[in-house]
Amino acid sequence: MARVPTIATSRLLLRDWRDSDVEAWVQMNADPRVTEFFARDYTRELCEASAAVMREQLERNGFGWWVVELRGGAAFAGVIVLQAVPFEARFAPAKEIGWRFGVEHWGRGYATEGARAALGYAFGELAWPEVVAFTAASNRRSQRVMERLGMTHDPADDFDHPNVAPSHPLRRHVLYRIRNSNRQT
Template identity: 45%
Template sequence: MQPIELETPRLRLRGWHDRDLDPLAEMCADPRVMRYFPATLSRDECAAAMARCRVHFIRHGFGFWVVEHKDAARFIGLAGLAWSRLDLPFCPAVEIGWRLVADQWGQGLAYEAAQAALAFAFEQRQLDEVVSYTSPLNERSWRLMGRLGMQADEAASFDHPRLPEGHPLRRHLLYRMSRDQWNDRRR
């Protein structure tokens, strides 16, 4: 089953091809991009992540899409939706996430991709809620959550269960958006 493609004025969100591994590995080896993740990723780790994305699409009909700039059909990152099954009170939940190559930041492209993913979640899949979470240190990411109209759930801030105590990225902020909130913003 081929993933549904999404289109925005500047972007195409599409399924994964084997040729995406090279630019994915390059992006995930960049310390600027991976600053708020525990570590950069090796090529093998990227191949495994890409395989997990493909399986997620097959199982659920959505996932993290490749974000391609329509100009030159260039790979510029990934964005999309995934089931989060952390051992936390708000899970299971569908999470929205994003990662773009650094030279594409600051143009509203992550916002554009995320809007398309949220529209898909709420209008095509009729999901009740989408969440997003990140370290308080990752200001670009939580500012994006706010710009999208997601609401910070301060009482639900949490320590990431996969990071050890004392790790600087362990604390996480949780943002949420319900289908009603999405529909209210579209009115």
């Protein structure tokens, strides 16, 4: 077991899971606005199973899906992930960053603030040379987070997500990248 690092920003804590976070994760994913751009059905069963896997991976690797807590506020506002891209793709193997927040926490800059700190961790402590992010081509809100982080988009990197059915409207994905400016490689 790795010790799970807590990543602090002025307004947020990215921290390890607690048992009480599982219900908050289930409830967040039950909101269709949160899952609008995901091509799967976030049932309670799937959410409980995925929470257990996320917690186990975070505690095993020391990076993964952190719970985002608002300092002095909501214990569970969302999640931010740093992980190896978990499917085969032209751009993989690669490391990715991602985010998901409850709707009541949108529009306050929390995703960008937390993701910026997570990127700092990826480029500092983890010394990753590059981080990618991807989302459905129609998910402009998530792409705006990528742009605020200074990630860049080359349309030549766009791809069809291998885990989304060929006829599905969310199949087409955009890929953003950012390189570690601390490294020469």
